[in-house]
Amino acid sequence: MKKRDVSTATDSKYRPARPFNREEFDRIRRILGGKVLFVQGDSAVSYGALLAGCRFFAGYPITPATETGEVLSQLLPRVGGVCIQMEDEIASVGAIIGASRAGTKAMTATSGPGFSLMQENIGYAAMTETPCVIVDVQRSGPSTGQPTEGAQGDIMQAKWGSHGDYELIALSPSTVQECLDLTIDAFNLSEKYSIPVILLTDGIIGHMREKVVLPEFDDVEIVWRKEPTRPKDEFQPFTDDGSQIPEVAIFGEGYHTYITGLTHSESGYPATDSQPDHHRLVKRLCDKIRNNRDKIIRVQRDYSDGGAGATGIVSYGVTSRSVNSAVKTLRQEGLKVDHLRIITNWPFPEKEVDELAGRVDRIIVPELNLGQVYHCVKEAAAGKAEIVPLWKTGGEMHVPRGIVELVKGRG
């Protein structure tokens, strides 16, 4: 998408997110300090948000996500942004939906218990097609579980947490650098497809400190939503121009824009009694993601030469680090391993898993839960390979040795 000059869009002091030129980007870079930093995953998310143009954060503190809001509470006021501590998590999503509709890129951050409380408004963001980013720094559940420990227990909730049919995008970083990079991607995807995007980090990466190299303006793409192209009196907020992605008019700029969680017509007004209208709307909400899955989905393939006897491993998030270490050991010992690392958890990379299942006899799925992505892998592989789960809860990562032994058949 074309970058636009910020100088024409400074009518509101809270609207610098509407793109975004080199000068603005470099200003943020200067505020963040040196090129190479040693920071926590939670802070890297905050930095990524600022570089992506986020100028509004609303959240309710919760371990292990608190630092994201803490960092933004210090930095947002310095860049003309707003940071609000809300009364709870559902209100936080309400606030970012409003901020986004008012023309500012907006984000919230929470952990499992808060993520549960957000679900109703995440559905509202999906139904109203409002770009926003929700960070879930996962910790062990159910309920309040283990506050200071990491987990990967919210993968299914990220997709199915709200009721009804909708699609959204969820990304899983496995390093602190990726916490920054994928936050920028999350904003870009939310703006491009007009949807809530979930960043699924965890308590381990969130609190881990690691080297981060800040990107230059020319290294990154910063996307802004598709704004109205038609005259104000002809504009309808939910017209499908064929792309299945509506134009987003900013509240207060003179376009007649109405949004509701009820089934609505192109005008945005409720139209709840027609089966074809409802079906068309919800189908489009899903299709705008499903039809673009090849553009959206990102995986990393680390494959051997293949052939008989190779073992597949599918991993995501922090667990990929245990697998990377195990794969190196296994290859040193002469074993063949194909590692598929999922970056985009939703939409699920079914084709990519199917391709892996065609190369290997069995696929091991290590996760920090009692079986979530395991089920997606099993469905995608459709019997082509044996799917072997490796489950762990309690806050500790998979130890590489455990994965090595399972591959060698002694697990």
Add this chain to the structure above:
Amino acid sequence: MKTEMRFVAFGGQGIVLAGVILGEAAIADSNNAVQTQSYGPESRGGAAKSEVIISNDDIDYPMVVEADCLVALSQPGYDKYAAEVKPGGTLIVDQDLVDAGTPPEGRAFYSLPFAKTADRLGNRIVTNIVVLGSVCSITGVVSENNLAAAVESNVPEKFRELNQTAFSEGFKLGAEAVKLKAAGEK
């Protein structure tokens, strides 16, 4: 080359900050570093652990598997982790806070007056910086210059001088202990 460092103490003794400063120095040395920590819900008094892995290669698994170096400022921390230091590794403890009994064989062992040195300088709060000084001269895992700079950038302006002194005193303490050990082994 990968070095796994583990600091154990009670919450409030500053070992999380010590790990952060050590990691920052490692980055400044153009290495990779990962720092992780675990502690209970209380901010002071519970068991605290801070781990730093330093490597000139990518660091996949971010947790310590077998420590090259254990730094213990608390008895329970020492009792729990002393046996997990790898052969040829190093144990560093505070002589007044840890009774090491018979330290594990085949590992270098240093028992030094970190807290006492901090007390002598006027504030026990700089114990962690004294420790960093000694860790630097004993292990050489990061450069002295970059560690001193990382200490400086992580402490409040008001206490900069005190921390600089704590660092150099700690460095000397470690360097002398290494010399003594070398002399004893000859």
